[in-house]
Amino acid sequence: MSEQPIIVSASPHVHSDRTSKKIMYDVVIALIPAFLVSVYVFGASAFIVTSVAIASCLLFEYGIQKYLFKTAVTITDGSALLTGILLAFNLPSNLPIWMVIVGSLVAIGIAKLSFGGLGFNIFNPALVGRVFLLVSFPVQMTMWPTAIVNNTNVVDAVTGATSLGLIKEGLLFGKTMTEISPQLPSTTQMLFGFTGGSLGEMSALALLLGGLYLLYRKVISWHIPVTVLATMVVMTGIFWFIDPEHYASPLIHILSGGAILGAFFMATDLVTSPMTKKGMVIFAIGIGVITVVIRLFGAYPEGVSFAILIMNAFVPLINTYFKPRRFGAKIKAKIVSL
Amino acid sequence: MLKTFPKGGVHPPENKLTSAKSIKRMAVPKVVYVPISQHIGIPAEIIVNVKDAVEIGQVIAKSGGFVSSNIHSPVAGTVTKLDLIIDTSGYKKQCIVIRTDVKNEANFQEIEYPLVKDIILEPKAILQKINDYGIVGLGGATFPAHVKLNVKEGTVLDHLIINGVECEPYLTADHRLMLEKAEEIMVGVEILMHALNINKAIIGIENNKKDAIDIFKKLTQNNQKIKVAALQVKYPQGGEKQLVRALLNREVPKNGLPLDVGVIVHNVGTIFAIYQAIQHNVPLTERVVTVTGKKLENPANYWVKIGTPITDLVNEVGGLPEGTRKIVNGGPMMGKAIKNTDVPVTKGTSGILVIADDEASRGEPKNCIRCSECVFVCPMGLEPHLLMNLSEKGLYERASAEDIMTCIECGSCSYVCPSHRPLLDYIRFGKQIVKKLNTAKN
Numbered sequence: 001m002s003e004q005p006i007i008v009s010a011s012p013h014v015h016s017d018r019t020s021k022k023i024m025y026d027v028v029i030a031l032i033p034a035f036l037v038s039v040y041v042f043g044a045s046a047f048i049v050t051s052v053a054i055a056s057c058l059l060f061e062y063g064i065q066k067y068l069f070k071t072a073v074t075i076t077d078g079s080a081l082l083t084g085i086l087l088a089f090n091l092p093s094n095l096p097i098w099m100v101i102v103g104s105l106v107a108i109g110i111a112k113l114s115f116g117g118l119g120f121n122i123f124n125p126a127l128v129g130r131v132f133l134l135v136s137f138p139v140q141m142t143m144w145p146t147a148i149v150n151n152t153n154v155v156d157a158v159t160g161a162t163s164l165g166l167i168k169e170g171l172l173f174g175k176t177m178t179e180i181s182p183q184l185p186s187t188t189q190m191l192f193g194f195t196g197g198s199l200g201e202m203s204a205l206a207l208l209l210g211g212l213y214l215l216y217r218k219v220i221s222w223h224i225p226v227t228v229l230a231t232m233v234v235m236t237g238i239f240w241f242i243d244p245e246h247y248a249s250p251l252i253h254i255l256s257g258g259a260i261l262g263a264f265f266m267a268t269d270l271v272t273s274p275m276t277k278k279g280m281v282i283f284a285i286g287i288g289v290i291t292v293v294i295r296l297f298g299a300y301p302e303g304v305s306f307a308i309l310i311m312n313a314f315v316p317l318i319n320t321y322f323k324p325r326r327f328g329a330k331i332k333a334k335i336v337s338l
Numbered sequence: 339m340l341k342t343f344p345k346g347g348v349h350p351p352e353n354k355l356t357s358a359k360s361i362k363r364m365a366v367p368k369v370v371y372v373p374i375s376q377h378i379g380i381p382a383e384i385i386v387n388v389k390d391a392v393e394i395g396q397v398i399a400k401s402g403g404f405v406s407s408n409i410h411s412p413v414a415g416t417v418t419k420l421d422l423i424i425d426t427s428g429y430k431k432q433c434i435v436i437r438t439d440v441k442n443e444a445n446f447q448e449i450e451y452p453l454v455k456d457i458i459l460e461p462k463a464i465l466q467k468i469n470d471y472g473i474v475g476l477g478g479a480t481f482p483a484h485v486k487l488n489v490k491e492g493t494v495l496d497h498l499i500i501n502g503v504e505c506e507p508y509l510t511a512d513h514r515l516m517l518e519k520a521e522e523i524m525v526g527v528e529i530l531m532h533a534l535n536i537n538k539a540i541i542g543i544e545n546n547k548k549d550a551i552d553i554f555k556k557l558t559q560n561n562q563k564i565k566v567a568a569l570q571v572k573y574p575q576g577g578e579k580q581l582v583r584a585l586l587n588r589e590v591p592k593n594g595l596p597l598d599v600g601v602i603v604h605n606v607g608t609i610f611a612i613y614q615a616i617q618h619n620v621p622l623t624e625r626v627v628t629v630t631g632k633k634l635e636n637p638a639n640y641w642v643k644i645g646t647p648i649t650d651l652v653n654e655v656g657g658l659p660e661g662t663r664k665i666v667n668g669g670p671m672m673g674k675a676i677k678n679t680d681v682p683v684t685k686g687t688s689g690i691l692v693i694a695d696d697e698a699s700r701g702e703p704k705n706c707i708r709c710s711e712c713v714f715v716c717p718m719g720l721e722p723h724l725l726m727n728l729s730e731k732g733l734y735e736r737a738s739a740e741d742i743m744t745c746i747e748c749g750s751c752s753y754v755c756p757s758h759r760p761l762l763d764y765i766r767f768g769k770q771i772v773k774k775l776n777t778a779k780n
Contacts, residue, residue, distance in 0.1 A: 007664045007698050008428070008677050010763050012749035014350055014507065014670040014697065018756045020707050077704070119705035119757075275710040275721065326719040326741050327345065327579065328592035 023270070024078025026219045030210035031085055031265065037193045037203040042093040042145055046199050049093055049100055054084035056104035064113050071117075079118050083107050086126035089200025089261060090305065091133070094145050099137055103129040123312045124272045127305045134305075144196040162197045163190070163256040167248050168301035176245040190255040201261040204254075211264035220268040223280040228263040229254055231288025239296060247296065259291070262304035272312045279315075279322035286311040340545055342570035343580040346717035348750045349572055350671065352546055355630050356510045361518060361639045364654060366445050370412050370645030371682040372398065372434045373425045377474040378481050379405030384434060390417045394444055395621045398434055401469070407482045408472040409434075412623035412643040414442040426667040426674055426681050433682075436645070453521050454617040457532055464533040464616055471615035472622045472685075476607030477501055477512075477576065478668060480686040483608055489534065489597065498530055498539040499585060499596075499603045502554075503569060503576035505544060506669025509689040511626040512606050514639045516543070516550040519610050524557050526613035527564055534602065539564045541606075542585050544571045573671060574748035578603045580717050592744055607688075627651065627683060631692030633659040642683050648690055649679040663698030666691040671749045701758030712751035712761055718744050722751035722761045729768030738772045745769060 038046040061080040065073045074080075087107050091100060107129030115121040134141045144162055163184050170180035185195040193203025201207075214220045232253055239247040253259065258266070267273060267287050274283045287307045294303025375381035382399035392398055392411040399409040419435040438445055459467065469484035489495055500523070504512040516523065527539050541558075543551050545568045554566040567585055574580055579590045581603060588599040596603050604612075607625065614620040623644050630637040635656025642651065648667075652658055658665075658679070666673040667687055712722035720741055728737040742765060751761040 004661075004663060004695070006662070006675075006677055008675045009664075009700060010675070010760075010766065011666075011668075011673055011747075012671045012753050012762070013664060013666055013673065013675065013691070013693060014753065015701060015758065016348070016350070016754050018711075018754065019701070019758070020704055020709075020756045023707070023709065023756055079707075117705060119707050270707050270709040273708075275708060275713050275723070277714075324713055324716070324719040324721065325345075326592060326744065327583075327717065328589050328594060328744070329719070 021076075021078050023219050024082050026217050027082055027214065027265070028078065028085065030213045030219075031089070031200070033206035033209045034089070034193075034200045034203055034261070035085070037206045038089075038093070038199050041193055041202065042199065045093040045145070048097070049091055049095060049199060050085060050088040052097055052100045053088035053091070053104055054081055056101045057081070057084035057087065057108050060105050060108040061113065064109055065117075069113070074118060077118060080108060080112075083112065083125045083129075085200075086265060087129045089265075090126060090130040090198050090258065092141065092144050093199045094143065095133075095140055099133055099140060102136075103133045106132040119271055121271060122315070123309055124266055124269050127266060127309050131305055131309060144198075162301065163195060163252065164295065164301040167252070168295075171246060177248060178245065184252070187251065187255065190252075195256070197256070198258065198261075201258045204260050207260045207264060211260070214264065214268070220264070221277065221280070223277050224268045224273060224284045225263040227281050227284030228267055228288045228291075229259065231285050232259060232292055235289060235292040236296075253292070253295065257295075257302040258304040262287070262291075262308055266304070267308050267311075272315060274315050274318045274322065276319070276322050276324050278324075279318040282318055282322060283311050283315065286314065340568055340570040341584050342572050343575060343584045343717060345719055346715045346750060347572040347574065347580070348715050348753055350507050350753060352571070353507045353630075353632070354510050354513070354546065355508065355632070355637045356628050356639050357513050357547070359510075359514070359638045361514050361626055361641055363448065364640045364642045364646060364651065366413060366438055366643060367646045367650050368438055368440070369418070370415075370436050370438065370643060371423055371647065372409060372412065372436065372645040373423070373431050373682065373684055374399045374409060374434065375425075375431050376409065376480060376644070376684040376686060377407045378479060379403065379407070379485075381432065382406060382409045384420060384432070386417050386434065388417055388420060391415070391439075392417060392436060395623060398436075405482055405485050407474050408470060408621070410472055410621040410623050411436060412645050413438045414444050415439040424677075424681060426676055426684060426687065428674070428676065451614070451618050451620070453525070455525055457525075457529055457616070459616060461533040461535065464529060467615055468612055471620075473608060473611050473615060474622070474685050475605055476611060476625060476685065476688070477605035478672065478686055478688055480684075483604070483612065486602060486604070487530075487534065489602075493597060494600050495534060495536055495597070495602065496538060496600045497586060497602075498527065498534065498536045499581060499601055500527055500539060500541040500606055500609055501576055501578075501581055501603055502541055502543040502547070502550065502606045503581060504547070505571070505573045505576040506671055506673075506689075507573075508630045508691050509628050509669045510630075510639055511628045511688050513547050513550055515610055515626050516547070516606055517553060520550075520553045520557055522613045523606055523609050524554075524564070525617065526609035529612060529616050530602075530604065530609065531563065536602075537563055540585050541566045542569055542575075542581055543567070544569045544575060546571045574717060574746065574750065577717065577746050577748060579746070592741070622685060625683075625685065625687070627687055628689035629655045630689060631659075631694070632697075633661070633694045634692055635659070642687075644683060644685060646683045647679065648676070648681050648683060651683070651690055652679050652692070658692060659694065661695040662692055663695050664693035666693065671753065672747065700760075703759050704757040706757055706759055709756060711754045711756065715750040715754050717748060717750065718746060720745060722765060723759075725768060726759065726761045726764040729764040729771075734768060734771050734775055737768045738775070742768050742772055
């Protein structure tokens with residue numbers, strides 16, 4: 001017999017090898033391709049913004065937990081790291097560093113820890129950070145370095161609007177899509193990410209690669225990303241079909257802005273998305289609809305962040321009303337006496 | 339595509355270390371400890387006194403009511419004590435201690451029972467005999483078999499399902515029994531079909547026991563009434579409701595029984611015990627037990643007399659290895675951890691699992707990250723995270739409304755939880771309170 005006592009605990013006595021930490025790091029791995037593209041396109045500034053966001057998220061979590069709340073420090077669980085990366089991905093790469101730090105404080109301090117920490121937050125922390133910065137510093141948050149590819153060199157000298165910004169502005173000034181299109185990047189450029197926009201949202205292909213990895217690792221299911229994108233395609237498709245001169249095509253809508261980043265990485269955040277497959281579909285339809293409404297009729301050119309945050313608020317309600325089907329429910333039980 | 343149940347389930351590493359090992363006979367112990375409560379329901383009533391001489395198969399405790407069962411002496415010997423001993427539940431229970439008479443040859447005779455195919459008894463007599471011979475469900479739940487077979491007149495019953503799933507990792511008792519006693523099990527199936535007047539039977543076996551499937555395929559080749567179905571390997575397919583859903587696509591209603599959809603389910607072990615009782619007049623005094631664990635010298639399957647101390651079994655496979663931290667009565671998913679091996683084998687002991695240091699401790703519980711895995715794997719369509727929360731906060735009325743009582747305690751939720759949350763622990767606790775509240779209400 002061993003010197004250590006025999007453990008008597010309730011079943012089950014085995015456990016799968018999945019842990020929360022592994023899930024978090026899987027998402028981090030999935031974001032690497034998009035990060036590499038970003039560094040390639042925007043250069044060192046993308047690397048600096050991301051590093052600062054990660055470092056400040058970790059530091060704020062450490063500081064607040066250790067000195068303010070005096071609770072256990074959980075910075076190794078991977079979630080603050082992930083928040084840092086996702087926040088950076090939603091910022092322009094030329095944003096002043098101090099703003100990145102403010103965004104991190106809002107994300108970790110207000111959106112996450114004040115709600116009770118990991119698992120208790122209602123809103124996606126990275127998106128709360130981003131939206132806080134967007135409404136506080138609208139000018140800096142919408143000045144994008146535009147990537148220009150000439151032959152072999154990638155230059156990020158020009159600042160300008162994103163594709164969605166160009167479309168919105170053009171339409172406002174009475175231009176038609178035919179007049180606006182020459183200004184827009186080509187579909188291939190959008191796919192590979194050689195376009196203006198937030199640090200991590202431009203390369204559709206790199207993000208899709210990461211998304212597929214998450215699906216393969218079963219960190220996310222297809223329900224949210226596919227439904228969000230399908231809803232957007234259908235809605236923008238209807239408008240485009242009716243009036244292609246005043247509405248951009250579904251392809252432009254899917255490939256530009258934060259659609260793919262949002263659908264695969266932000267809306268699927270485990271903590272802030274519904275807990276049943278039915279609920280996930282409802283949640284995703286909501287995000288798709290609100291995004292398109294903001295993009296087509298709102299003041300902002302882009303609406304993914306707002307759409308996700310608005311639908312985050314509905315998650316408790318969705319969880320209450322869209323429950324899994326109970327085994328044997330709605331089948332009339334004959335009482336059999338023994 | 340192999341059949342399976344559609345909602346939920348997990349697939350833990352199978353670890354069937356002993357599936358190639360034929361069942362050996364354990365030596366008859368010097369002393370047997372026979373608890374009077376080895377089944378679900380009312381404990382049996384002791385009808386022997388200290389110093390009484392008992393024969394093998396003699397009734398030593400009589401069924402205490404309808405949901406109860408007779409208990410027979412596994413050995414010939416003398417009753418030395420009627421005492422409280424700790425059984426596999428971890429509680430002290432009344433127990434009959436019998437010293438084996440080493441001079442009595444009956445104790446050491448190995449009887450080879452010939453295969454008897456002809457069924458002579460009338461249905462009523464068969465059911466009575468199942469009651470008299472102390473047969474209980476050997477799959478683990480130990481529900482008295484005669485209660486399950488007591489079908490009210492007018493009930494439409496069209497299928498008998500034989501549970502050869504053995505979805506618990508490690509355990510191979512049913513698997514070996516199916517390989518070694520296939521023909522007897524076939525007769526047992528016919529006995530039950532005759533007794534219940536059912537024309538169709540399906541033997542459900544998971545696909546990790548291909549040899550057993552093959553044997554029964556051969557035996558049922560020209561049989562129009564009995565069929566074999568290979569099932570996809572998925573836990574908890576051995577649960578009655580999941581098995582009925584997998585094989586017949588019928589869903590047992592909430593709070594209902596398989597009987598409500600015209601089905602009766604019995605485990606292969608129970609079927610063999612019924613065969614022995616009906617054809618050879620042998621009461622249930624022994625069963626197959628898998629003694630297993632990754633660090634054991636020689637894990638194996640045994641025919642074991644009820645009442646044999648688990649210590650004997652562990653010694654037979656080379657003793658507890660260095661670094662043993664957990665001993666489980668049953669499989670790793672639903673088995674009960676026991677404090678030490680001074681506990682007797684009962685009718686419900688399908689296996690003894692010895693777990694070493696590296697796998698014995700639970701991970702430290704962390705915050706729920708709302709990943710929904712528990713919801714996805716729950717075979718009953720429940721929300722384990724919610725039920726745990728409600729139980730923890732004492733909101734039992736709501737837990738009841740969220741169908742906490744339909745939980746089958748399979749443990750899939752706790753198994754997958756990436757935050758190592760003790761979901762099933764709290765759900766069990768909540769169920770106990772809800773049950774008490776419901777009884778108080780009535």
